[in-house]
Amino acid sequence: MKKELESLFIYSLVLALVSKIAIGLGLGKWAIKKFDLTPWMIEGLPWLFIALMAVCVYLLSRAGMNSKGTAQKGYSGYIIGWAIAALLCFVLWDFSDAFADLDIEFEFGESSLLLRFANYVGHGLLLLVTGLFAFGNILGLQTAAIFAIFTAAVVVIAQTREEDEPAGKIEKIIAQNIVAKIAAVPMIMTALGVFVGCTIWTIFYSFTKSGLLPKANFVGLDQYERLWDTSRWIISIKNLAIYGVCSMILSLLIGFILAALLDQKIRFENTFRTILLYPFALSFIVTGLVWQWILNPEFGIQKIVRDLGFESFTFDPLYNPDIVIFGILIAGLWQGTGLIMCLMLAGLRGIDEDIWKAARVDGIPMWKTYLKIVIPMMRPVFITTLVLIASGIVRVYDLVVAQTNGGPGISSEVPAKYVYDYMFGAQNLGQGFAASTVMLLAVLVIIIPWAYLEFGGRRQND
Amino acid sequence: MTDATVNFDGPHGPKPKPIFSGRNIFIYGTLAIVSAYYLLPLYIMIITSLKDMDQIRGGNAFELPIGPDFEAWVKAWSSACTGLNCDGLSRGFWNSFQILVPSVVISILIASVNGYALANWPFRWSNIFFTILIFGAFIPYQVMIYPIVIILRELGLYTKLTGLVMVHSIFGMPILTLLFRNYFTSVPEELFKAARVDGAGFWGIYFKIMVPMSLPIFVVAIILQVTGIWNDFLFGVIYTKAENYPMTVQLNNIVNSVQGTKEYNVNMAATILTGLVPLVVYFISGKLFVRGIAAGAVKG
Structure with a gap:
């Protein structure tokens, strides 16, 4: 009986939280509209689950009526803690606007160090408590209620558990x-x-007609159809594809060659590495x-080569819509590449010296050793x-913004810039x-197979 | 692994190789050319910033300045204009500084405690949360930007520096947590157990054993965060407004402003000034920097 009650308590707690978040995300309003419900049916859901929690606590206390309560001693701390949490929730929500006004402006001298510190602590607490559920006052009250009932549950458990009884579910969670x-x-x-949360929120609202403000009026896949009909998006995707493929191949190639050169037990290795990595x-x-600036045709490379006598030399990638993406690629x-080089170098260093020796003994040329043994x-x-x-x-976003700002025209747009x-x-x-x-x-298309390989493989090793 | 040293008299080790072998010329030649290419932008930045506009218009980008002229630097720092503000990059510098210090401290505090809890005090589902966190490092920020705007607005922190500090603390968490978790996992478990037997609790072990033992990894984390946060552009431009813009955003606004004549020397001076902090951190930190950037790739 006790076990089931505890389970029920936890499930109603989870459901209360989930329904709170769902309503906070705007799902509630949508459901009311869609299924023609009266508002209280949706808004009352968290309260219903909170009430269920309270009932569970009451029944728990009835179930353990005649017990001695040996857990009591160690639990007073938790009782106080959860009670404070409930109080904080209630208070902070009411004063959260006031707290927000106390922003730290960092004008040194204006406020004392202590005050600034206090502000930080206040903000931190605010974030901690409200972060997940910051969607309005009524929800704050619910959070406070949940914490309060949790306090009651702790009290009940402390009062009723026998010494030889195993710890229940709630106890495991809190203690x-x-x-x-x-x-x-x-x-x-x-x-x-x-x-x-935020990712789901964004995906959710991508099916709506939101303009200036996010609104939950659904239009199905209209936004996506429009997206793929927009020439700017198509150009962005093409640019990203060109940039991506070239940059992957070239940075791997250059990075590996540089790492292989640095791995030849040369002098000044640190100097070379420092120089190659500093752009990162x-x-x-x-x-x-x-x-x-370097690719500026009036002053940069083009001008220099022309000064050398090649009058018709043109190299102005940033001003030519056809090759502008390669100008960005150069930068x-x-x-x-420095980063890739470092990673590759670490990889090369991880290869057993004996393999090199064995290859040398067998008379395999260096390039073949790299190609056939080391790279695999x-x-x-x-x-x-x-x-x-x-x-x-x-x-990729900042690079394009700084170098071309999507220009000339829209020929160097990228998806991240489109979004912004x-x-x-x-x-x-x-x-x-x-x-x-x-x-x-x-x-996700890239990450999921990789994670599957990575974590799947590791589990076997354990 | 270092080779075991062999002690015997007479010449030992591999046969000495001639210094000017073809192989050496190829290796050092290639590396020297590539290094020159990598250094070129830095060189051009510096010399351009030291020229005056007449010389820039007349000559090419590679030639040395006639007389070093620091006027462009002064102007970039104290009087270059972005929109209506004409107090140069100094404003952006102080904004970045005020964002940087709390962000670095808060994110490292949170991440080190997280990593410690994950490594030494795992609880139910802790690894699931950790996996989600690591996935979060790969999710494009663009998916999360707007809901965070709403959250910050609700908290009254949108466009304020504090809000940006919060954003940096959140997005620094995955990589730093990974860094600390991997490091704390490598600390011998006997140490932890001995401390437990002696009655030390969660915080006791953290402050008295883990933190003193892991100072290098804290330095790595600081390097990682300082360069990362200083170089950030996207969050700065989204979560702050004109007078709170960090240095990178302000730099971009100065250089790419459409009004007025382009002063290339001032632009380059401003660019160097913005790149100076991470560069200094990079050159001072040396190998620790490498360790920091490899942290994301080399998993424990």
Whole structure:
């Protein structure tokens, strides 16, 4: 009986949270419209589950009426903690607007260090408590209620568990390893609230007609159809494909050759490596601007070659719509190959010296050893590097903004820029969401097989 | 692995090779040319910033400046215009600084505790959360940008520096957590168990054993975050407004502004100034930087 009650308690807790989040995401309003429900039917759902939790606690207390309560001693801390959490939720929600006004502006001297610190703590707490459910006051009240009932559950358990009785489900959740769980709250919030929550939110709203503001009026796949009918998007995709393929092949090739050269037990290895890697420390903005200057036909490479006597020499990739993406590629390669080289070098260093010796004894030429033995052995390094490059390529944004800003015309647009421009420039959120969802799909196509290989393989090793 | 040293008299080791063998000329020649190519943009940036506009219009980008002229640097720092603001990059520099310090501290604090909890105090589903977190590192940011705008607006932090600090702390978490988790996993378990037997708790072990033992990895994390956050453009442009723009955004606005004549020397000076912080970090940190960037790829 007790076991089932505890399970029921936990399931209603989870359902209460899920329904809260779903309503917060706007699913509630949509359901009301779609199925012609009265609003209280949806908005009452979390309350229903909270009530169920309360009933469970009551029944739990009845079930363990005559017990001695040996767990009582160690639990007072939890009782106080959860009660404080409930109180905090209630208070912070009511004053969250006031808290938000206390933003830290960092004007040194204006406010004391202590005050600034206090502000930070306040904001941090606010984030912690509201992060997942920050969608309005009524939801805050629900969170407070959940915490309060949880407190009651802890009290009941502390009062009723016998010494020889095994710890129940609730007890396992609150008592075992609780410090680690609390310490991991930011991680859990980020993983679920931001990475999963926000992604789902965006995918969800990509099926709507959202313009200036996100609105839940569904139009099916219209946004996607429009997306693939837009020439700018098609150009973006083409550019990304060209940039991606070239940059993958070239950076792997150059990176590997450079790493192989550095691996020949040469002098000044550190100097060379430092020089080859330094562009990676620079931002894409800096990279883009430098190369914009070097590729400037009036002053840069074209001018220099012309000064040497080749009057008809033209090299103006940034001003020629047909090859502008290669101008960006040059800058991208300059910035990124150093990293690939380092990864490859680490891979080469991981190869057993004996293999080299054996190959030498057998009289296999160096290039053949690389091609036939070393590269196949480095397959995992290559795959990981490819995944890193690929997921970086999909995000290319700053480089293009700095170097060409999509120009000339729209000939160097990329998907990430399309998303940004439609979300924040053209106030056409639906298009932005649809485009970003397509980007997500592209990345998933790369990541999922890789993760499957990686983690599947590792499980076998364990 | 280092080779075991062999002690015997007389010449030993491989036969000495001639310095100017064809092989050496090929290797060093290629590396020297490639290095020159990699250094070229830096060279051009510096000399352009030291020229005056007359020389830039007249000559080519490669020639040395006639007399080093630091006026462009002064202008880039203190009086270059972005829109209506004419106080140069200094504003962006201080904004970036104010974003950088709390972001680095907060993200490393959170990530190190997370990594520690994952490595030494695993709980139910902790690995699932971790997997999601790592997946999050690969998800294009574009999918998450807008909901975060809404969350920040709800919290009243949208366009404020604090909001951007929060965003950086969130998006720095996957890679840093991975870094710390892998490091803490490699700490011998006996140490942890001994401390447990002696009655140390979660925080006791963290502060008294883990942190002192893992100072190098903290330095790696700091390097990673300083360069990453300083170089960020996307979050800066989305989550702040004009007077709070970080340095990269301001730099882009200065250089790519359509109004007025282009002052290439000022632009290049501004570009160097923006790249200076990560470059200094890079040259000082040396091998630790390499370790930091390899952290994402080399998994424990």
